Amino acid sequence: MSIKKAEAIAVSLPFDIGGPKPTFAGIPRRMEILFIRLENHQGLVGWGEAFGLSIWPATLQAFEHLVAPLVIDQDESDISGLMERLTRQLHILGRSGAVTYALSGLDIALWDMAGKKANQSIGEMLGGPKHTQLPAYASLMRYGCEQLVKDNSMRALNQGFKGIKLHETQVGLVHAARSVLGPHVPLMMDVNCPWSIEESLRAAEELCSAELYWLEEPIWPPEDFEALQQVRTQSGIRIAAGENNISVLHFEQMLKAQSVDFIQPSVTKIGGISAFLKVMALSDQHQVPLMPHSPYFGPGFLASLHLASLLEEEVMIEYSFADLGANPMGSAVLLDQGFLKIPQGPGLGQDPELDILREFRVRPQG
Numbered sequence: 001m002s003i004k005k006a007e008a009i010a011v012s013l014p015f016d017i018g019g020p021k022p023t024f025a026g027i028p029r030r031m032e033i034l035f036i037r038l039e040n041h042q043g044l045v046g047w048g049e050a051f052g053l054s055i056w057p058a059t060l061q062a063f064e065h066l067v068a069p070l071v072i073d074q075d076e077s078d079i080s081g082l083m084e085r086l087t088r089q090l091h092i093l094g095r096s097g098a099v100t101y102a103l104s105g106l107d108i109a110l111w112d113m114a115g116k117k118a119n120q121s122i123g124e125m126l127g128g129p130k131h132t133q134l135p136a137y138a139s140l141m142r143y144g145c146e147q148l149v150k151d152n153s154m155r156a157l158n159q160g161f162k163g164i165k166l167h168e169t170q171v172g173l174v175h176a177a178r179s180v181l182g183p184h185v186p187l188m189m190d191v192n193c194p195w196s197i198e199e200s201l202r203a204a205e206e207l208c209s210a211e212l213y214w215l216e217e218p219i220w221p222p223e224d225f226e227a228l229q230q231v232r233t234q235s236g237i238r239i240a241a242g243e244n245n246i247s248v249l250h251f252e253q254m255l256k257a258q259s260v261d262f263i264q265p266s267v268t269k270i271g272g273i274s275a276f277l278k279v280m281a282l283s284d285q286h287q288v289p290l291m292p293h294s295p296y297f298g299p300g301f302l303a304s305l306h307l308a309s310l311l312e313e314e315v316m317i318e319y320s321f322a323d324l325g326a327n328p329m330g331s332a333v334l335l336d337q338g339f340l341k342i343p344q345g346p347g348l349g350q351d352p353e354l355d356i357l358r359e360f361r362v363r364p365q366g
């Protein structure tokens with residue numbers, strides 16, 4: 001059996017976050033999801049997701065021009081062999097970024113096909129899920145405004161979310177959220193790599209009374225694991241990071257340096273399910289808990305749920321706090337009283353709604 005067709009399908013969806021939308025180059029963002037669709041000669045279809053958001057045109061091009069030609073007529077059941085060959089063959093064109101994101105989407109789609117053929121969910125194929133559902137935390141986008149941070153933190157709590165993560169860089173906004181949430185709701189702060197060691201330590205001191213569950217990615221550049229380790233040991237605040245690690249080796253280095261309290265691999269960035277499983281093994285070996293980076297709404301989110309369900313300890317699932325104008329994955333990605341059900345069907349457990357893909361499909365301009 002071999003692959004007959006490999007395509008990348010970008011959809012661009014309107015969304016609402018209860019405040020002004022984030023912008024890119026001054027233009028309000030939309031929610032872009034990059035679906036990967038594989039079909040074999042028997043007509044079996046597998047779905048994946050490659051990291052999209054604002055980089056989707058580059059990832060789409062990488063998939064169409066580099067990855068797709070190399071997978072046609074290849075045996076889809078040899079996932080590790082195919083991924084190893086392509087990763088080596090394409091390494092000179094990028095060990096990170098669009099190429100690796102495209103390969104991540106490919107890997108997820110291959111696992112979806114494998115599960116469908118075996119009539120098992122991905123979780124079942126990998127030893128069986130340990131949980132039927134997992135708690136979700138709301139990952140709020142950046143508002144930069146005290147009232148909006150307070151309002152949306154409470155809106156998320158009232159929707160049932162079990163924790164709140166802010167993407168604010170001002171310490172005062174974290175205290176504002178804590179003041180309305182009360183002392184017991186897990187509250188996280190994700191600053192996306194802006195600070196030096198000194199700036200991180202200063203912020204950590206000011207954050208002390210906010211009782212953060214974790215501080216995410218304080219250090220620039222993200223791969224400075226020694227700096228991260230210094231912030232961790234000197235601040236006493238738990239540190240989470242890993243979404244910007246470009247390889248499994250990076251996770252190994254991060255863990256050896258004792259830089260973090262939580263590792264956060266991203267299945268649509270790191271190389272798909274195959275690479276994520278290797279990071280899971282490292283998490284186990286180093287006894288550092290894993291919290292998936294998963295602010296997606298496509299097959300990558302379902303892959304994250306299956307992978308997280310394999311962990312003995314119950315982990316919180318990152319859920320992007322945004323109401324979409326249309327939801328391609330239907331009820332599979334919807335919250336139920338603060339929990340997400342682990343999908344039950346073969347493969348990822350749910351195919352996208354083709355009508356929605358057709359209606360919101362986009363192509364790169366130019």
Ligand SMILES: [Mg+2]
Pocket residue numbers: 190216217243
């Ligand atoms: Mg983050």
